[in-house]
Amino acid sequence: MKRIAINERPNWQARAESNGFMFHTIDGERYWDERAYYQLTLAQVEKDLEDPTNEIHQMCMDLVSRVVDSEELLGKLSIPAAYFDPIRESWKEGHPHLYGRMDFSYDGTGPAKLLELNYDTPTSLYECSAQQWDWLDQCIQLGMLPKHADQFNSIEDQLTQVFSDLQITKPFYFASIKGSEEDKGTTDYLRMIAEKVGIQTQHIYLEDIGHNGKRFVDLKDEWIPHLFKLHAWEYITHEDFGPLIAGSDTQFFEPMWKAILSNKGALPLLWEFNKGHPNLLESFVDSDPSKSVQAGWVRKPFYSREGANIELHTADAQQVKVDGPYTDAPYILQQCAPLPKYGDSYSLIGSWVIGDNAAGIGIREDDSLVTKDTSRFVPHIILD
Template sequence: MKRIVVNERPDWKAQAEACGFTIHSMYGQRYWDERHAYAFSLEEIETKLEEPSARLLEMCYAAAERIACNGELMRRMAIPPAYHDAILRSWRNREHDLYGRFDLSYDGSGPAKLLEFNADTPTSLFESAVFQWQWLEDMKQRGELPSSADQFNSLHERLINAIRVLAAPSGRMHFAGMLESEEDLVTLNYLADCAVQAGCEAKLIAMPDIGIDDTHWLIDLEDERIDRLFKLYPLEDMVREPFGRHLPLTPTRVIEPLWKLTLSNKGLLPVLWDMFPGHENLLPAYFEDDPRIGGLGDRYVRKPLLSREGANVTLVNHEAGSGIYQAEGPYGEEGYIRQAMHLLPRFGNDWTVIGSWVVAGQPAGIGIREDDTPITRDTSRFVPHYIES
């Protein structure tokens, strides 16, 4: 794994706008950053990222089984008791999920370490699946990269195939989210386009516009029943809102399914460590009321059970500087876990995290983000990668 300085394409912004990647810059700063790229060997991709991601996913499915069958564990993870039976039913029925993203710390040596699993509503999907592939093809055509350069990226094809299965037998799927969020809209438009390429009928709908009929079907603004609903909206929020009480009753198949509540929670990390202690791709992690947290010493990471984009994560006595480093945010009242300190690798002045995507139960590619701080946030930059021949 190397970070390579490369030339920016002079027309990259125009290309981004043309293909709908309107969030190439956010908060007045560049989000897409192609001034450099990360180079990997094929063996490194296969043995250090792809194979560990497959193993981690299998371990997560085993953890989902344990959590879904254990009401006390679900309560410890702040999953509302009213949904425990529905979660177990959803898991037992093997309701299909679509995708997720492991955040991994890897620097080219040693095993990749799982920092967390974004199992429900991860973004940065379009730039991972489409725009960095377009970058690769352009760079090869311009002679900036060898013609033999490749990329760990089967996201687009896997998403199309997975959506085709999820939408069956009707072939209709609604895609819902907070449409005023440009980042969410880019992701939803992309997934809807994947559905069209899969031969399905796709409709976009705002979350507040979803209704419910007398038989608990979710309906759209035309009172049409929603057969399949992909929602780019957190399950942990839905189950705490009035709308959520309909989820265990509705015949609408909601994606991600309710059992994903067992994985979209930082409580997954101590469960994994308890089930697979010492695994090379895991870090020691414990619920905060577990007396074993003393084994972490005075250097650890404190994470809320429910948190996104690094919010309310605290690094205690990290190597990057003495004392505490904390990202602000609205989370934490549900409780915390502690995880062994394992800082992201630093390339130049940037801290780098690898997002390893899984689609329909299979590893599907990576996306890399950089930040000026050791906590990856919503202001982090996306950097492309390639595989050297």
């Protein structure tokens, strides 16, 4: 895998904004960064990323099938007991899902190592799917990249198929939190794809969702039959509306069983059920988070997001500790697989699952070993 410098496209910001990508720059800093790209071979993509993503996804589905039948395991994931039955029912009844993302440490050689699962509210969907494909297409047109350059990216095509397979005929609401341009952009992108297959859609802010004593409703007191909510289940289970979910006739996306895969407590179970798998890292629940992290290990809270509250100690004595708000849940310890470094940047590969199939990758860069919400998104190509 190579990191290659390249000129930016002329007027790329205006083009991005005309396509709806309004958060390419955040707080004056580059989020989308096309001054470089990563080059992989087809064999690297297919053998080292696509195949393991499909295999690990099946392991994740097996994990869910085991956990829903075990109150002990549900409890180990720090899920409130009141939600055991609704989670179990959502799986047993086959509630459909849209997507998920796995994060890997991979430098182009050897097995990619799974760092995390992001299966409920994963970020970077639009930029991975539409924005980096537009970059590739225009760079080829401008002669900046070879005509036979490709990209591991069928995300939009596969999302289109997933929405089509849902056969939804009633209004589908897409919800984001007020004030988050990134979340609104992500939900707008999903709405656009849903509308392509004939689904009637509406946007609603999470704060504007109500309940009339029987059903979840919008500001006009209209029933919300289908709801994509860019809001994590671990938050919802501790909010006022949480207890109303079980008796609701709203179909939720992502479904409630995703709560099993949306916290890092799933990683020790994944290791336990598939011990020694070349793409997995040894992980276990940390019985004493007050102790220092030993060399070669990483400490992560169950519900940490965007690198917050991560404490990392590499085998060669590098140490990184990130502050954050996620201090009220258990922690795991995971074997450290440091991100590869290219120049001054450490790179993380996010591998997307759409429905039940590997569908593409996005690469994030940071100046530290921990990828955070400020980390840059850099495009990639396939070129042999």
